[in-house]
Amino acid sequence: MRTIVFLLRKEFLQIFRNKGMLPIMFIMPFIQLIILSNAATFDVKNVQFSLIDKDRSVLSDLFAEHVGSSPYFTLTSGSMSDQQAFNAILEGRDKLSIVIPEDFEKDLYRYAQAKVQLMIDAEDGYSAGIIQAYTREIIESFNGTIISQRLLAPGTRTLTESPQVGNIRIISSSWFNPELDYIDFMVPGILVILVTMIGLFLSAMNIVREKEAGTIEQINVTPVKRYQFITGKLLPFWIIGLGELTVGLFIARVLFDVPMLGSYPLIYAVASIYLLVVLGMGMLISTVTETQQQAMFIAWFFMVIFVLMSGLFTTIESMPVWAQNLTLLNPVRFFVDIMRRIMLKGSGIQHIARETTGLAVYAVIMLSVAVNRYKKTSG
Secondary structure, three states: OHHHHHHHHHHHHHHHHOOOHHHHHHOHHHHHHHHHHHHOOOOOOOEEEEEEEOOOOHHHHHHHHHHHOOOOEEEEEOEOOHHHHHHHHHOOOOOEEEEEOOOHHHHHHHHOOEEEEEEEEOOOHHHHHHHHHHHHHHHHHHHHHHHHHHHOOOOOHHHHHOOOOOOEEEEEEEEOOOOOOHHHHHHHHHHHHHHHHHHHHHHHHHHHHHHHHOHHHHHHOOOOOHHHHHHHHHHHHHHHHHHHHHHHHHHHHHOOOOOOOOOHHHHHHHHHHHHHHHHHHHHHHHHHOOOHHHHHHHHHHHHHHHHHOOOOOOOHHHOOHHHHHHHHHOHHHHHHHHHHHHHHHOOOHHHHHHHHHHHHHHHHHHHHHHHHHHHHHHO
C-alpha cells in the first residue's frame, strides 16, 4: 500500500511539473466544449436558394415573396436560368432551386391547382429531407393564407373569375442522392477522417519519438541533409495515407455500394495535396512538443475540432457566422466537401478548383512553418 502511495505521488508530481501538459489537460477541454456546443447542431438554417419565375404573374410574385420571407431560406438570385441554377447547386452555392412554371396563375384559376418544381441538393440526405419539409410547410401556408385571403376575399377580381381555388401540387426530385441514403453521404467523409488520422497522428508522433530516445541529436550531427531528413520522415506516411485511401475507396464501392460518378485520378490528385497539409501539421506538432504524450493530446485536440466542424455530421451553413468563418481554417472541411462532390456529383476540376487551390496554399504554408520550426529547435 505504501508503495502505491509513493507511485501516485510521483505521478502527480510529474504531471504538474510538466508545463506543457497543464494547458492540454485543463484549458483545451473547455475550449472544445465552448466551441463545439455552439457549432454542433442538427438544425438547418439559412438555406441558400434560387428562384426561377417563368410565369411573372401577380400570384407567382406573391408566392416568391412568401418563400423569401421564411426565416429558413435566403434568396441568392431570382432571375436564373435552368442551367445557372443547376451550376449553382453543383458548385455548392445553393441548396435549393424553386421553379415556378409558366401558366402558374392561370392553372390555379382554371384547374384549382398548379405545380411548382423543387430542385434540392440531396447530397446530404438528412438536410435535403429537412429542406423539403420546410418548403412543403411554406407552400401549405401559402395555400392556407395568401390564396384564401387574396383570391377568395369578397369583391376582388378573382372571386368571380375563379370560384374554386385549389392547392399547389409538389413534384420533387432529389439530385445526386435520389434515395436520400445516409451511407452515401457519410462514407466519403469518413474516408477523409481515416486519411487525416493516419497522416496527423503518425507524423506527429514520429519526430518526437526521436527526441525522447535522444536519437534526433545523433541524426543531426550526421551528414544527412535537412530536406533528406524531412522527406524521409514524411514520405512513408504520404504513401501509407494514399494506400489507406485506396482500401477505403474499395470498401466503399464494394461493401457499401457508394456511387463513384467522378474521377479516381482527380481524387488521388487532391488527396496527395491534402496529405501534405496533414503531414506538415503533424510535423509542426512534433516540433513544438517534447513527449509523445503531448503530441498525441495536441493532435487529438485539433482532430476533434476538425471533425466536428468539417460538415461531416452537421451542415456548415447551420453554424453561427463566427463558426463558419473558423471552418475556413479547417482543411478537413474542404476535403470532405471535395470528396462528396467528386463521388456523388461527379464534379470535375473546374468545380473544385477554388477549394483545391486553397489546400495547395495551405500545404505550402504548413510545410514551410514546420520545416522552419524544426531548424530552430534542432539546428
